[in-house]
Amino acid sequence: MKVVAGFICAAIYGLISLPSSQNDELTKSISRGKQIYTENCITCHLGNGQGVKGTFPPLANADFLLKYPEKSIHAIKFGLQGAIQVNNETYKGAMPPSGLEDDEIADVMNYIRNAFGNKNSKLITIKAVADIKEKQ
Numbered sequence: 001m002k003v004v005a006g007f008i009c010a011a012i013y014g015l016i017s018l019p020s021s022q023n024d025e026l027t028k029s030i031s032r033g034k035q036i037y038t039e040n041c042i043t044c045h046l047g048n049g050q051g052v053k054g055t056f057p058p059l060a061n062a063d064f065l066l067k068y069p070e071k072s073i074h075a076i077k078f079g080l081q082g083a084i085q086v087n088n089e090t091y092k093g094a095m096p097p098s099g100l101e102d103d104e105i106a107d108v109m110n111y112i113r114n115a116f117g118n119k120n121s122k123l124i125t126i127k128a129v130a131d132i133k134e135k136q
Ligand code: HEC
Pocket: 037, 040, 041, 042, 043, 044, 045, 055, 056, 057, 058, 059, 062, 063, 064, 065, 066, 072, 075, 076, 080, 081, 082, 083, 084, 086, 091, 092, 093, 094, 095, 096, 098, 108, 109, 112
């Protein structure tokens, strides 16, 4: 009987601890990402993620960032230029490659997807960033 109870306890513990450890990961990644954002992105996209209309696209509630995480990772990794549409506005600027490592890009992505009113509980992993190659 004791063995069974122990087993059930372990099973329940497993069930509740798994999602919360993923959450922990996300929380830690977001706080590292905030620092990276302040050092590398804030000059153009600004502290509130609103950017500058017509020049620097917003990250707050930005359909591009929220709909195309892979393209956003690609942009941060390799830079981005040419016309893009963000929230029905055309941007034809250039963003230089960030020069960040894959783990830093994962952190800054987790931050911008969960800052400025954005919310996304799916963790961007280092592997997901590593998998994005320059030529898709
Ligand atoms: C020198 C200014 C500059 C800096 C610094 C910069 N960006 Fe950008 N960013 C831009 C511009 C300009 C575009 C649009 C490029 C285009 O028109 O093709 C852009 C586009 C983007 C996009 C896709 C469009 C959107 O708004 O969803 C994301 C995501 C993004 N930047 C994130 C970042 C992150 C994260 C950093 C910091 C690691 C960063 N940027 C640093 C200027 C900058």
